Amino acid sequence: MPSFRRHIADIRGMDDFDEDAVLAKTHLVDGDILMLSGSLVDGSGTPSSDFDFCVIAQSEDERFDRATFPREDHMRYYTSGDRVKASFDYLPDSLLGVDVEYWTVQSISDMLAAHRRLYGHMTSRARKSSSFASSAVDFRLLSRLTYGVALTNDAEFRRITSDLVSGEVAYTAFRTAIGSYPDFRDLAGMWVQGDYESALVAARKLGVDTFRGLTHAYGNTNRNPKYLGRFLSRLPESLSGLSERFRRLNAYGVPDAADAPDAILTWLDLIDLAFAEIRLVRDDVEAFVSRLDFLNLLKEELHETMSWNPEISNEYCFRSREASDDVPPLRELLAAMEKRSAVEHALPLHRWAAGRPAPAGENNKSV
Structure with missing residues (x-):
């Protein structure tokens, strides 16, 4: 199993944790990209923050289906139809939670392409825009992709995010913030x-x-x-x-x-x-x-x-x-x-x- 402790920021008051117990919540398989991000990585977290993981699979498998997803291993999980999108659980005797999102290489690539189109639109207008609401861009995940750490298959992660420009993400966020x-x-x-x-x-x-x-x-x-x-x-x-x-x-x-x-x-x-x-x-x-x-x-x-x-x-x-x-x-x-x-x-x-x-x-x- 990969080690990630060194990527966690120094958070005052944070409980100790067992890396293997955390990673067991991700249901990782060979070929997956496992990305760690969130407030515990960027330094804005608290002792009750979550470990935020993103599992990027080569293609959908039994982890993505509600009927075969290991539901008993999680306090709660989130679905869209029959597709499992995310799961969540707490570590025993700790305020820390483990949040895992499930994506595929294709879905990440599609979202990044949608953001490129959105950025092009944002640079063609001056007034505050809410176009992101219908753009098929998950801004929360998009932001995490700009600083997230690939714990497995780093070369593949860098390949699928090679066109992601942090400054362009910052500009689309900027354009949705000011000027109302x-x-x-x-x-x-x-x-x-x-x-x-x-x-x-x-x-x-x-x-x-x-x-x-x-x-x-x-x-x-x-x-x-x-x-x-x-x-x-x-x-x-x-x-x-x-x-x-x-x-x-x-x-x-x-x-x-x-x-x-x-x-x-x-x-x-x-x-x-x-x-x-x-x-x-x-x-x-x-x-x-x-x-x-x-x-x-x-x-x-x-x-x-x-x-x-x-x-x-x-x-x-x-x-x-x-x-x-x-x-x-x-x-x-x-x-x-x-x-x-x-x-x-x-x-x-x-x-x-x-x-x-x-x-x-x-x-x-x-x-």
């Missing part, structure tokens, strides 16, 4: 109503999304916000002050309801600072769409939506801060929207759109 103007618009509406409690919740969500995007710009492929604070701690030391301000506000909030308006504005300031860092780092990340290309995509998507109006101007101002330094702070944008007006900015969309045909309007595309 509808969220900011909702926040503005709550602010106008004086519903600061709801506006604070919206500001916190927008902040979490943006700071998650910042970690993706620095290469994080994990979309799960559960360990966002830990991923922020791995950013360069120069960002430690910004990360600490985010963590304190995100984790502990405000002491009193009367402090909510100031906290909302503080969130907006932190979001602006995070966007400024994103602008700096994306210039050096090959897989990220360049600033100029991003702004051109944004212009195409927002081109004079039927007629020029303050709403389109404000949306362009909000979204373009991902790539343009010449944007007013979100505080000013919020104040302008409170007055039902457009914030002043020097962005070129209005000039660019002048004299061009109006868009067809379908699927946010210009003609």
